Amino acid sequence: MLHIVVCIKQVPDSAQIRVHPVTNTIMRQGVPAIINPYDLYALEEALRIKDKFGGFVTVITMGPPQAENALRKALSFGADDAILVTDRAFAGADTLATSFALASAIRQIEKNMPVDMIFCGKQTIDGDTAQVGPGIAKRLNLELLTYISSITSVSAGKKEIVVQRRSEGGVQVLKTRLPCLVTMLEGSNEMRFATMPNMIRAARTTVKRWDRIAAGIEDVTKIGLKGSPTVVSKVFAPSPKTVKAEIVQTESNEPQDLVGSLLMRMFTKFPHVREELEKSATV
Amino acid sequence: MEKFDAIVVGAGPSGNAAAYTLAKAGLSVIQIERGEYPGSKNVQGAILYSDALERIIPEFRDEAPLERHIIEQRMWVLDDDSYIGTHYRSDAFNQVPYNRYTILRTQFDKWFSEKVSQAGAMVICETTVTDLIMDGQRVVGVRTDRENGDVFADIVILADGVNSLLAKKAGFHPELNPGDVALAVKEILFLPQETLESRFNVKEGEGVVIEMIGKITQGLMGTGFLYTNNESLTIGVGCMLSDFKEARIPPYLMLEMMKNHPAIKPLIEGGEMKEYTAHLIPEGGLKAMPQVYGDGWMIVGDSGMFVNAVHREGSNLAMTTGRLAAETVLELKQAGKDMSKSNLAAYRTRLDDSFVMKDLSKYKDMPGIFHANPQFFTTYPELVNNAAKTMLTVDGVDKKSKEREILKSFTSSRSLLGLMGDAYKMWRALR
Numbered sequence: 001m002l003h004i005v006v007c008i009k010q011v012p013d014s015a016q017i018r019v020h021p022v023t024n025t026i027m028r029q030g031v032p033a034i035i036n037p038y039d040l041y042a043l044e045e046a047l048r049i050k051d052k053f054g055g056f057v058t059v060i061t062m063g064p065p066q067a068e069n070a071l072r073k074a075l076s077f078g079a080d081d082a083i084l085v086t087d088r089a090f091a092g093a094d095t096l097a098t099s100f101a102l103a104s105a106i107r108q109i110e111k112n113m114p115v116d117m118i119f120c121g122k123q124t125i126d127g128d129t130a131q132v133g134p135g136i137a138k139r140l141n142l143e144l145l146t147y148i149s150s151i152t153s154v155s156a157g158k159k160e161i162v163v164q165r166r167s168e169g170g171v172q173v174l175k176t177r178l179p180c181l182v183t184m185l186e187g188s189n190e191m192r193f194a195t196m197p198n199m200i201r202a203a204r205t206t207v208k209r210w211d212r213i214a215a216g217i218e219d220v221t222k223i224g225l226k227g228s229p230t231v232v233s234k235v236f237a238p239s240p241k242t243v244k245a246e247i248v249q250t251e252s253n254e255p256q257d258l259v260g261s262l263l264m265r266m267f268t269k270f271p272h273v274r275e276e277l278e279k280s281a282t283v
Numbered sequence: 284m285e286k287f288d289a290i291v292v293g294a295g296p297s298g299n300a301a302a303y304t305l306a307k308a309g310l311s312v313i314q315i316e317r318g319e320y321p322g323s324k325n326v327q328g329a330i331l332y333s334d335a336l337e338r339i340i341p342e343f344r345d346e347a348p349l350e351r352h353i354i355e356q357r358m359w360v361l362d363d364d365s366y367i368g369t370h371y372r373s374d375a376f377n378q379v380p381y382n383r384y385t386i387l388r389t390q391f392d393k394w395f396s397e398k399v400s401q402a403g404a405m406v407i408c409e410t411t412v413t414d415l416i417m418d419g420q421r422v423v424g425v426r427t428d429r430e431n432g433d434v435f436a437d438i439v440i441l442a443d444g445v446n447s448l449l450a451k452k453a454g455f456h457p458e459l460n461p462g463d464v465a466l467a468v469k470e471i472l473f474l475p476q477e478t479l480e481s482r483f484n485v486k487e488g489e490g491v492v493i494e495m496i497g498k499i500t501q502g503l504m505g506t507g508f509l510y511t512n513n514e515s516l517t518i519g520v521g522c523m524l525s526d527f528k529e530a531r532i533p534p535y536l537m538l539e540m541m542k543n544h545p546a547i548k549p550l551i552e553g554g555e556m557k558e559y560t561a562h563l564i565p566e567g568g569l570k571a572m573p574q575v576y577g578d579g580w581m582i583v584g585d586s587g588m589f590v591n592a593v594h595r596e597g598s599n600l601a602m603t604t605g606r607l608a609a610e611t612v613l614e615l616k617q618a619g620k621d622m623s624k625s626n627l628a629a630y631r632t633r634l635d636d637s638f639v640m641k642d643l644s645k646y647k648d649m650p651g652i653f654h655a656n657p658q659f660f661t662t663y664p665e666l667v668n669n670a671a672k673t674m675l676t677v678d679g680v681d682k683k684s685k686e687r688e689i690l691k692s693f694t695s696s697r698s699l700l701g702l703m704g705d706a707y708k709m710w711r712a713l714r
């Protein structure tokens with residue numbers, strides 16, 4: 001039986017975030033928290049593997065007590081177990097401290113049941129770094145498969161996985177041995193609609209709460225603000241660019257005419273573009 | 284097969300009141316809500332009347348997300364470019380415990396629902412109840428839109444709001460009559476706290492309510508409102524669905540016109556629109572009320588037409604009916620009795636003994652009167668506004684002549700008999 005751990009993060013629904021018109025700060029009050037959308041692809045992929053080959057899916061999140069809602073939702077989709085890693089000492093964590101804490105918690109999970117695969121989302125919609133997955137893989141010394149668009153096959157017996165990975169200009173087909181860590185790309189699947197029995201089971205399950213000690217962390221300088229070298233020096237909203245659309249007249253509708261007129265217009269407006277193009281053309 | 288003591292359909296104020304009361308008493312309760320989270324789909328002005336909630340959660344003032352307590356009520360009768368009205372402000376409204384608050388339903392419902400969960404009920408969201416499961420004449424459970432979605436219980440409480448598709452499907456409700464429901468549209472406009480407080484002459488935590496009738500509604504039967512929240516204003520207008528249909532004025536246009544009324548425009552100036560919603564309000568009153576209980580089922584809140592349109596009360600009736608339904612169930616359970624129609628008649632008795640039925644019977648003729656006499660919303664506002672203008676314009680005409688002119692304006696727009704008839708009708712309806 002495959003044991004799959006899925007890392008999910010609860011994030012504010014960015015579609016509903018509002019900026020305070022006066023103070024320009026983000027108004028979190030009343031903004032619903034959701035599971036990071038990329039993590040849903042990770043969870044669904046894990047559940048599909050479980051459906052096909054049999055398995056056990058543990059979801060884990062590090063976050064404040066409210067993050068329990070995200071875990072309960074994951075349970076309703078069909079996850080078997082849920083662990084909330086929560087402790088005041090984790091506050092202010094950056095990606096380094098977050099992946100440290102999660103890696104440590106996953107080691108504790110392994111004590112009960114060896115882990116074959118860890119699934120993460122490609123990145124989060126609030127932090128956007130895409131660093132936590134790779135950070136965990138490195139710490140746990142796992143094969144790392146990032147930007148995965150689909151899982152071609154998993155062999156529980158041979159402990160092998162074949163995946164498709166999107167890369168610049170194409171798709172790579174990769175095979176590696178388990179255990180491994182996979183970060184899933186968006187659009188790779190569609191989250192299922194939970195069944196009523198699973199909804200009820202999720203509502204009844206008590207989500208496990210692990211504090212720092214339960215997560216196996218002794219060194220407090222590695223977690224939270226202390227363990228976070230990232231410094232947010234400034235947060236600002238980019239000023240909206242007001243560029244007016246222009247209508248370019250052409251002699252005819254022939255493609256060469258259209259392209260020619262467009263280029264000429266661009267060159268007169270941005271002379272440096274012409275210079276650079278000419279330079280690269282002569283090399 | 285999952286079996287509970289009670290199923291509550293819907294997580295608005297009525298469903299939450301019912302589920303909370305039942306779960307707190309130790310019953311196994313499942314509450315099913317189709318919205319993404321409780322409150323995500325709900326619309327209200329919104330004024331919260333303390334009493335109804337206080338009877339359910341006495342400590343709500345310390346916990347619930349409340350915006351401002353009301354210290355001033357304005358009633359305006361509007362003409363195209365003027366209004367006449369009353370303002371009532373009293374320091375008595377500043378004495379704790381406060382009697383009325385403005386709230387934002389999305390936040391309020393979320394809080395209420397957390398209380399329901401804490402009391403021990405199982406709250407299942409993003410799930411629509413599609414059917415009632417019957418055993419002969421008796422409701423024994425509900426079907427949902429999820430796989431293996433049947434759930435069973437001794438009693439099903441329908442708290443699914445106005446336009447209850449379930450009640451209609453089961454034949455408990457006839458199709459809603461467009462003359463019995465109002466369509467209301469409203470916007471939430473963000474306004475910095477300091478601007479809002481100086482504009483309405485209030486201190487932190489204090490709020491103002493403006494209720495309006497008249498030309499704003501384009502001669503349609505309905506009313507407008509403007510409420511102050513902490514950092515925003517709620518502005519809305521409502522009209523009977525049947526009138527919208529006849530007048531062919533889209534609701535958003537009516538709201539736009541209202542926002543441009545010279546008396547209102549300066550109050551909302553600079554407000555940034557944050558939310559636009561539309562919702563039905565059941566305003567048919569007692570005469571449009573369906574049967575509200577039967578074998579294995581009860582109806583609470585908007586679904587049962589429990590709205591006092593004259594006083595703009597809905598959520599308090601919703602909470603009260605939810606609580607009374609739950610108390611009926613608790614009483615029957617304790618006595619070891621089943622949830623048969625004859626036993627559930629105790630719900631109706633509780634309703635009759637409460638302000639809910641007393642108020643609804645008092646105003647039972649109001650919806651009909653307004654409907655049959657549109658002059659209350661069109662001619663009169665104009666007449667009263669003109670009368671005020673005539674009286675207050677100093678132009679060398681003596682006051683006695685002005686009085687005669689005013690009287691003439693009334694009698695030429697409406698015969699003396701008509702005027703007396705209107706007065707009599709109103710008196711009868713309000714008696």
Ligand SMILES: Cc1cc2nc3c(=O)[nH]c(=O)nc-3n(C[C@H](O)[C@@H](O)[C@H](O)COP(=O)(O)OP(=O)(O)OC[C@H]3O[C@@H](n4cnc5c(N)ncnc54)[C@H](O)[C@@H]3O)c2cc1C
Nearest residue numbers: 007009062092094095120121123124127128129130131132
């Ligand atoms: C510029 C910047 C500013 C920040 N400011 C603050 C701040 O002010 N306060 C603060 O507390 N933190 C702050 N952080 C930390 C950050 O938001 C994190 O919570 C954390 O480091 C995760 O990084 P991420 O969101 O970029 O995740 P990514 O690396 O993009 O996430 C990849 C995947 O890792 C998994 N994952 C990520 N986080 C978790 C988690 N917590 N639990 C389980 N799985 C997870 C998910 O599967 C996710 O899809 C900041 C980070 C940055 C880069």
Ligand SMILES: Cc1cc2nc3c(=O)[nH]c(=O)nc-3n(C[C@H](O)[C@H](O)[C@H](O)COP(=O)(O)OP(=O)(O)OC[C@H]3O[C@@H](n4cnc5c(N)ncnc54)[C@H](O)[C@@H]3O)c2cc1C
Nearest residue numbers: 293295296297317327328330412443444467584585597598
């Ligand atoms: C514009 C406006 C202003 C108002 N102003 C006020 C005011 O100031 N003061 C006041 O007291 N009242 C006011 N009301 C009335 C008040 O909002 C309602 O009376 C009150 O919300 C009724 O509560 P309820 O629980 O019966 O219904 P709702 O609040 O409508 O809740 C019904 C719930 O059931 C859910 N549901 C429906 N069908 C299903 C299904 N099949 N399966 C699962 N779930 C379902 C819905 O999603 C919803 O959450 C106003 C109404 C409107 C529209």
